[in-house]
Amino acid sequence: MSFYEWQGKDLIIRLKVQPRASDDGFAEIMDDRIKLKLTAPPIDGKANRHLTRCLAKLFKVPKGQVIILSGETGREKRVRIVGPRVLPGIIQP
Numbered sequence: 001m002s003f004y005e006w007q008g009k010d011l012i013i014r015l016k017v018q019p020r021a022s023d024d025g026f027a028e029i030m031d032d033r034i035k036l037k038l039t040a041p042p043i044d045g046k047a048n049r050h051l052t053r054c055l056a057k058l059f060k061v062p063k064g065q066v067i068i069l070s071g072e073t074g075r076e077k078r079v080r081i082v083g084p085r086v087l088p089g090i091i092q093p
Helices: 046-059
Strands: 004-007 010-018 025-030 033-037 066-070 076-081
Touching (some): 010 046
Antiparallel strands (some): 010 076, 066 076
């Protein structure tokens, strides 16, 4: 099973978030999830806000087009990217 799927023009990604990392970015694929390293701490929603900014930057979309579907309070999340303009090399159209 892949860590992402397409729903029309939207991309759904299953993530395992690693907060307080030394840098931001995708790491290894872990079965049906991909690890996303974030420098933000998991305190008071900071990591989720940083996650939204980071994914918006990677996929070249406005922050409002990055929607956390599930996992708001955990490390395992499902996220919708509405109409991504750019795809990182790990994701095929």
